Every structure is written in structure tokens, then in C-alpha cells.
Amino acid sequence: xxxxxxxxxxxxxxxxxxxxxxxxxxxxxxxxxxxxxxxxxxxxxxxxxxxxxxxxxxxxxxxxxxxxxxxxxxxxxxxxxxxxxxx
Numbered sequence: 001x002x003x004x005x006x007x008x009x010x011x012x013x014x015x016x017x018x019x020x021x022x023x024x025x026x027x028x029x030x031x032x033x034x035x036x037x038x039x040x041x042x043x044x045x046x047x048x049x050x051x052x053x054x055x056x057x058x059x060x061x062x063x064x065x066x067x068x069x070x071x072x073x074x075x076x077x078x079x080x081x082x083x084x085x086x087x
Contacts (some may be wrong), residue, residue, distance in 0.1 A: 001033075001051040001055065002050075002051070002052060002053065002054065002074060002078070003035075003050065003051055003054070003075050003077075004049070004052055004055060004058050004073060004074055005047060005048070005049075005050075005071075005072075005073045005075050005076070006047070006048045006049075006050060006062070006069050006070075006071065006072050006073075006075075007021060007045065007046075007047065007051055007070050007071040008045065008047075008067060008068045008069060008070060009044065009045050009068055010045065010046075010061075010068065011044070011045045012044070013015045013023075013042070013043035013044060013050060013060050014039075014043055014044070015043070016037055016039055016043050016046065018034075020028060021072060022065050022066070022074075023061075023065040023067065025065075026061045026062075026064035026065035027050075027061045027065070029050065029064065030052075030057045030061050030064070031049040031052070031053050031063040032050055032052040032053075032057050032059045033050060033052070033058055034048065034049075034050055035048075035049040035051060036048070036049055037049070038062075038076070048052055049074065049075070053073065055072045058072050059072060067073050
């Protein structure tokens, strides 16, 4: 399934809740899966990795859950030391 990185900007500090039922229900209703997020040090911005059929589904899930989706970027398979094959 395609993956997307979403940047979200908030006016106030936020706390991430992986069990937020509103977000989980909205995601499920449009076929979006939240993989993980990073919270900025000032707690006013998140970077979230999602699996979704397309960018429109990501935007619809954000609208339904009432959270911003300021930037949605399609991304490829993660690359880094943890994903490299063993030598």
C-alpha cells in the first residue's frame, strides 16, 4: 500500500494519543493506517507516517478527525541502518 508523510501544525502544544478513538475510527472509515508519528520538541508539530490508498484518503481522515494535514507527501520504502540487510 502507498505511504504518506503528513506534517501537522498546531497552535497549542499537543500530546499524542495512539488510542484516540476519533482518529482511529476516522482512519478506518477511509482505509488509512497510522504507522507512527514524531512530535517536535515544542510539541506544536507532528510528522506522521501513514499507509493509505491515496493522498485524498489521508486528507479525508484528517478532516473527519478534526486534525490538520498541512503537508501530505508520498514517500517510498524507509531506508536506513535498521532497514539494511545483514552483511
